[in-house]
């Protein structure tokens with residue numbers, strides 16, 4: 001698979017996190033620190049982040065475009081450098097797999113692996129699969145589709161995320177990872193990953209790492 005070339009200026013993920021939707025929320029920081037709202041985003045916009053994405057057509061397109069661009073790059077590196085991972089893998093579910101960039105790339109590179117993309121109905125409902133790729137809409141906090149049980153039974157949980165403790169990549173990378181961490185903490189009640197040292201971490205996906213967790 002040919003690696004896409006992405007410049008910093010053109011990187012949709014950079015444009016996304018610099019979008020006013022994110023930056024203006026920080027004007028409400030002092031209010032949020034003094035109220036009981038779960039997220040800064042909730043204080044600034046009055047709604048949950050994913051509801052906002054669903055309602056705001058322009059932001060929704062910037063958001064999912066950024067996911068596609070970012071994950072095209074990550075998929076190409078993953079397939080080239082980590083193809084050991086897919087050995088014997090009959091099926092996989094990409095949870096929060098968005099419009100299927102990653103699963104489509106894996107399905108094309110490994111035709112014997114059946115890939116299911118699981119994401120919110122508003123994201124996947126109109127998407128069309130292929131012979132080894134399908135889409136399943138739902139809420140991961142309520143139910144995970146049956147093929148995921150196969151994936152877990154197969155013995156592998158693969159996480160692609162920012163692993164902050166990996167400080168070998170230099171100051172700029174660390175700063176960008178911390179910027180993501182700040183966005184996760186204020187927008188989604190989450191955080192980037194720390195404390196995964198007991199899993200195998202391969203930090204070869206730019207800002208992201210491949211984290212292999214085995215049940």
Ligand SMILES: C[S@@+](CC[C@H](N)C(=O)[O-])C[C@H]1O[C@@H](n2cnc3c(N)ncnc32)[C@H](O)[C@@H]1O
Pocket residue numbers: 050067068071095096097098099100101102118119120123138139140141
């Ligand atoms: C940061 S994006 C991940 C990008 C994605 N892995 C890709 O390949 O482009 C997070 C994804 O999780 C999805 N998501 C958010 N809440 C969800 C939920 N409760 N259940 C399922 N998917 C969810 C979003 O729609 C979004 O596509």
